[in-house]
Each structure stands twice: as structure tokens, then as C-alpha cells.
Amino acid sequence: MGLKSLISYGFLILPAAVTIGVLLGLQTYRESQGLSGPFTSNKVETNTYCQLAFGITPATGGQQYTLNPNQWGVTEDTTGSALCMNVTTNANGSYPTNITAPAWSITWQYPQGSDDQPVHAFPNIQIDRSDIFPIEINSVSAVNFAAEWAYGAGETLPTTTDVTALTAAGLNANVAIDMFIDSDPNAATSTVDAKYEVMIWLADFGAATQPIGLADGAVKTADINGTTFSLYYGTNSLSQKVLTWVATGTVQNIDTDFGPLLQGLTGIGGPATSDYLGYMAFGSETLYSSTNVTLYVPSLSMEVVPK
Numbered sequence: 001m002g003l004k005s006l007i008s009y010g011f012l013i014l015p016a017a018v019t020i021g022v023l024l025g026l027q028t029y030r031e032s033q034g035l036s037g038p039f040t041s042n043k044v045e046t047n048t049y050c051q052l053a054f055g056i057t058p059a060t061g062g063q064q065y066t067l068n069p070n071q072w073g074v075t076e077d078t079t080g081s082a083l084c085m086n087v088t089t090n091a092n093g094s095y096p097t098n099i100t101a102p103a104w105s106i107t108w109q110y111p112q113g114s115d116d117q118p119v120h121a122f123p124n125i126q127i128d129r130s131d132i133f134p135i136e137i138n139s140v141s142a143v144n145f146a147a148e149w150a151y152g153a154g155e156t157l158p159t160t161t162d163v164t165a166l167t168a169a170g171l172n173a174n175v176a177i178d179m180f181i182d183s184d185p186n187a188a189t190s191t192v193d194a195k196y197e198v199m200i201w202l203a204d205f206g207a208a209t210q211p212i213g214l215a216d217g218a219v220k221t222a223d224i225n226g227t228t229f230s231l232y233y234g235t236n237s238l239s240q241k242v243l244t245w246v247a248t249g250t251v252q253n254i255d256t257d258f259g260p261l262l263q264g265l266t267g268i269g270g271p272a273t274s275d276y277l278g279y280m281a282f283g284s285e286t287l288y289s290s291t292n293v294t295l296y297v298p299s300l301s302m303e304v305v306p307k
């Protein structure tokens, strides 16, 4: 299979964040709010979610996040498929900072999918802030993002990303931030109705994991926090304009402001700064892997800061 043919069908079908929750009405699990007082528990709990789509919104005194296994490309007859998401929460709802996310991991394997639908899932964590989104790009002062993560072969929590072991496992997946933008503030909050999808790939594993527009070459580069990101541009089958910033190499630990990557896109067919950012999430687009692999995100905080 040539490079060109992979490019021609890779990621052409649906946006990364499309969720069967959007289509079916997302079931949501909200942990009960812990009451402050003598009975507040400081227990740390890990729960496992293997559903195809399920919203997990842990109680917190700070910024709300919603996690979702989001196996949108899995059908009941997809054999050899499995993905479970573990979410570790503090029962007292208190975390190191008011934007610290719960720790989470995914353990999964999928067979190679069809050429026109290579992606099985986008397990992710989304910022759940209707007081912030939708926000005009002009009004954003920073898109702060800090994460530590590792992808490993097997079912245990990895501490480092061993690319040789992941190649042996046949991993094809990325690690990415996903954002949606539209001139209409309501459409901007929808992963299927928004006109623009802007992604930031911190890593991509496997030959099939390719951004839309790769064949056309990078249209722009930007240096963020010591890493060069190359921008690819194309259109998916929902006619959304997809702009993908791909890091040179694998960016495992980063603490930076990604705001500059939303600017200056108008001239290359991207959103205007008067358009609205309506959605931001971080996760992994999972294509296939012949044995189980585990992505672990022990430390994460994301914040869209208004001016």
C-alpha cells in the first residue's frame, strides 16, 4: 500500500471528536457532590468505563471536565475490539490547582479498520465550561496546556514511551488536542456543525496515522515552547476545514500557551480571529493495534483564558 493511497483515505470521513454521544444523546455520569464537613472523604477512587460512549463528569471545586471513551467507529460486529478508560478522582473534589484534571488512562486494541474509516475511537477529556465557550478568538488571552503522558505496550501504566515496543505492538494512533471554531457561536460548540477543526498533534504513531492534507505538504510552521509544529490543511467529508499542527518528534511533557496556533490562519483558509472557539479536548485518535496498548495521562491541565 503506497503512501499516497494512505493519504487519500486517511481521516477523510469524520472529525476527530465526533462522538456517538452526539448522535444518540450522551449518557452522563455525574459523581455526587461531596458535602463539606466532618464526613468529607479524602478517598482516591479509580473507576473503569468500557462503554462505547459515556460522559464522565467528576465532581470538582474547580474547572469541570468531561471524559468519554468515545468509541464512535466501533460497531457491534467489530471483533477483537476493546477499549476501557480508567479515571482516578479525589472524592473530596479538591485537586492541586483549580484547573487540574483527574488522572486517566486508556487500554485498548482494535483490528485495522476499513480504508474509508480507519479511526475507531477518540477517547478524550473535554473542558466543560459553558461560561467560557463559545469565545471569540480575539477575546482569548491564552490557551494554557500542561500535560505529562506516556504510551506503552501492554495493560499496565507506562512511565515512558518506548517507540520500539509500540511499533512491535502495531500501534497506529495519535495524541492530540482538538478544537472547533465557527463564525456562528452555536455551531462552534458542535463537533459536526463547526466549519473549522484545529488540531494539535503532540505525537503520531504508525504509518496510517496521517493528518488531512499531508500530501500537499506543510503550509506553515510555528515554534512553540521549543518545538516546531507544521500545519497541514484539508477538508473532511463533512466539508469541515481541518487544520492540523503536527509536532516534530514526540512532545511528552509540555507546559505552554497554544494560543498563537489559533492566530494567523485566515490567509490559508482557516478561521478569522472574529470567529468563535467552542470546544477544546485532549485525547488519542485510535486507529489500530494488534495487542493492547495503554495511554496514561497522570498530569493534565487545560484552560482557555479570556482577555
Ligand SMILES: *[C@@H]1O[C@H](CO)[C@@H](O)[C@H](O)[C@H]1NC(C)=O
Pocket (backbone or CB within 6 Å): 041, 042, 043, 044, 090, 091, 092, 093, 094
Ligand atoms: C482531597 O483528597 C486528596 C486525596 O486524598 C488529598 O491529597 C487532598 O489533600 C484533599 N484535599 C482537601 C482539601 O482535603
Ligand SMILES: *[C@@H]1O[C@H](CO)[C@@H](O)[C@H](O)[C@H]1NC(C)=O
Pocket (backbone or CB within 6 Å): 061, 062, 063, 098, 099
Ligand atoms: C481559579 O483560581 C483563579 C485565582 O483565584 C481564579 O481567577 C479562577 O477564576 C479560578 N478558576 C476556576 C475554574 O475556578
Ligand SMILES: *[C@@H]1O[C@H](CO)[C@@H](O)[C@H](O)[C@H]1NC(C)=O
Pocket (backbone or CB within 6 Å): 082, 083, 084, 107, 108, 109, 155, 292
Ligand atoms: C486488553 O484491554 C481490554 C480493554 O481495556 C481489556 O478488556 C482486556 O482484558 C485486555 N487484555 C488483556 C490480556 O489484559
Ligand SMILES: *[C@@H]1O[C@H](CO)[C@@H](O)[C@H](O)[C@H]1NC(C)=O
Pocket (backbone or CB within 6 Å): 046, 047, 048, 086, 105, 107, 155, 156, 157, 294
Ligand atoms: C484500570 O482499572 C482496573 C480496575 O478497575 C484495573 O484492573 C486495571 O489494571 C486498570 N488499568 C490500568 C492501566 O491501570
Ligand SMILES: *[C@@H]1O[C@H](CO)[C@@H](O)[C@H](O)[C@H]1NC(C)=O
Pocket (backbone or CB within 6 Å): 224, 225, 226, 255, 256, 257
Ligand atoms: C515552555 O513553557 C514553560 C512554562 O511556561 C516555561 O517554563 C519554559 O521555559 C518554556 N520552554 C521553552 C523552551 O520555551
